[in-house]
Amino acid sequence: MLADVNAFAGLAVVLSAFICTDATTHRTTTAKSNIRSSKNTTTRFNNHVYKGNNSELLSTLLEQLDDTSQCDRVVALSSLHALLGRELNARYSQLLLLARLIAQHPHLHPLQLPSNATLTAEPILRLNSSAPLYTLQLICEPNSEPVWIPTLLYPTVSPTSFLTLRLPPFDLDACAFSECQREKCTWTVHGGTRVHARTCCSNATALCRDRAEQGRGILVLFNAVCALLCVLLIPLVFRERRRHREARGWALMELFLLGAATLYSILLLEWLSPPWPTCCLAVWLRQIGFSTFYGAVVLKIYRNLQEYRVRKAHHVFVKEEDLLKYLLCMLALTTTGLTAWTLGSWSDTALWKGAWPQCAAQPWSLTWHGYELLFLLYGMRLCYKARNSNWLERWQFTVAVCLEAVITLMANLIRYSIRNSGHSDTLMTVTFVQLHLTISVNIVIIIAPKFYFVSSESTRRTQTLSGSSARAHPSLAKLRDNLLNGTIDFAEVPIVDMNPEDIRAELKRVYTQLRMYKLKNIYQDNPHISKRKGGKKSSDKVVRNRRISIPPSSSPKVEYRSTGETL
Template identity: 35%
Template sequence: MWTIMEMILIGSMILYGTIIIRAFNPSTTLCLIEPWCREIGFVLCYGAIILKLYRILIEFRTRKARRWVIRDKDLLKYLLGMVIVVFGYMAAWTVTNLDLIQKENYSMLTTRRTAEGVEFKACKAAWWDYVTETSEILILIFGIHLSYASRNATTQFRERCFLCISISTEALISAVFYMLRYFYWETSMHPDTSFVANFVRCQLTTTVVLVLLFAPKWWYQKVQINKGRVSRNYLMQESGRGPLEAFKPQDGVVATNSDVEGEISLADMNPEDIRLELKRLYIQLEVLKNKTIRFDNPHISKRRGGRKIAQRRFSLQTLRQQTHRLSSRHTEIEVTEAEASRTPEDSVCSVEGPSIVINDGPSETTPRKNQK
């Protein structure tokens, strides 16, 4: 998490560099350097924010049993690809301008005049600038789309909400700033007023982004540390002392079963003492339960922030072969057993039953009369 936050911080520092460059008198070199600082800082800062929103969306939409985890290392690779693309674009822009300056005596500076008649030099706006600024707005709109798509995701420190506010603020203020500059400031605004406008714009975007992203984490972390310290002190205080006086057997009284006379009944005890004693017992039971759960549990990583051991993988093809082998073996066994009893007389499970010999006893005959 902090690796991507560091990229956001580095990008913000580069964006602040554009204000420092504008504090000097414009020249060809400064007119070439300022767009580099703007675009590289923009892609580092807001590209990292968009990638964080992308990770939140992917983890939220994963429907597999095994969650797809996007590591900071993967996000850095994506961010490096974005920086390379912007670097190539700015390199092409720089080479084109240098070629025009050398061959066609093209000047990146222009002379403007205010309404009071004051002349001043400023960097000339070209079509490359319009394309670049339009691309910035489109990238920010894509980031807003990602934040809207992951609106139901639950994140730590409510990070998704602050990321959405940051990127929406940049998109809104930059769009208004570009429109006002093209229609009004570009031709008639004094350079000092233009510098103040750019400074205010940088504070409303870059500074607000840093506050929205870093302040909540610092505040939540501080609250958790304070809560943990209070709970730990209370646990040590409650577990370090013995049972309350109300629970100790009195003189001449034996605390046994409730059937025995002389045992302390709950009705005679102070409700506050009972509540404190039960609370102390609940805390001790909770600590014991957590220790028991974590003791030699293979499902819980022992190192902080560690990943679980990869599950064993099996091949469906091998599983089918084993199933086919077992089924063929089972069929052979059934055929062999069936060949042992082919006739109903030899099978004890035949419907006709086993063949037996029944003794009917001696046969009786009726004498026949002689017929003549």
């Protein structure tokens, strides 16, 4: 008998030391628990089987946890007992063994217990059976928020002695108990405790969230419509490029819209159910879409800057093929980084088991945010250098880059500040607002003016070149003949009777002809300007290796009619 007592005493001392060490290490910190999936919803603990048939709904437990008005309050529910039992078996199996030993062997009671274990004559909660009870107790400390502490109550063989164990707080995972394993596992914070649970499906209502809480289907549907509109705009942009001779303004616009559709698709991850790794897919969609969308914007700014900052007599002309090569290099660099990140995070359970938008913050996330910010700062630097150019779209692209930098920085700060307490609806709303304050606004300020000018360009060109002959005053024909012949008497021209629009159109046509004559004289016999016709042509090798190229025609083509009028 003495040998048995010594054996039990030695085991108790060893396990007590384990409890003391564990309690000291985790007393002031909240343990981080990963979302664990289970193929079997039946959990065994304390020599009996829990089958998942709980009388309380999850909402009842959450309401109890939200009430933090009364300190030292104890929450004891059968559903909570099951959740705590599963976590305790996974985390503190040796602790449970020690508690059972102390409860079953009275001769171990005089041993010195750790600070988180006490033997009292009255329990904090009345026990109806000899089985242990797992509860949560609200502990209030000065200058700190109330915290729900897991508390274990063990009855002993003595009716006047009860063992109480208090453990460091940890997350509650109800996802393994849900019958809806195809639903996403999300978490919410109640009274400082994070609770993981799945959305209810069909008639299964035990330990699952009410589907009415998920009110974000409209946001996802709206983003799906925006992504579809971007895809439908791509053929229209391609048609406008083929229709107009001056199609340089439409360069990279197809990829611009494709990147926007990719960014809009991030919210569509809400429709994906496990086992899809939505957190990993969200990073891929964000970085590929960002590189495509803002890569096209920054490259157009770069081309404008190269053509504006001319240091030679040659007219600098950046080909669209070069822009495509640069964009492909950017996408290749982004894809390489994403692949390395994916392979390096292969063992990260939180990444692969997490459900978007509640993804765990990782060091690589800061790396991607830094990459985006540096790229946008480079675009802002190019905009600053091209501030004096006469490029009509410079303000549109400058606003696009600056808006993305400011809004994205604010959104990332909001996500970081609520990373441990943010509801999934809140995080999705932040992403939705970020996308539409940047992508939607940038599409409107960049694409909409192009379609507007295209619709009115043909009308303006017709009025300018023809001089609005259908509506012109009869005296304009005589004025035009006198101008061509060099004999004009302004006293004979009835300017008062003319239409101001006709006069404006006629003057514009005259100034256009004067500009053509001026350019012709400049290009004529100028040895510093390369001529495609009659001059020495560059070899194919030089043209192929040249980063910039000269346009096909360096001088305007001027044709003459039989009357001598210049077109």
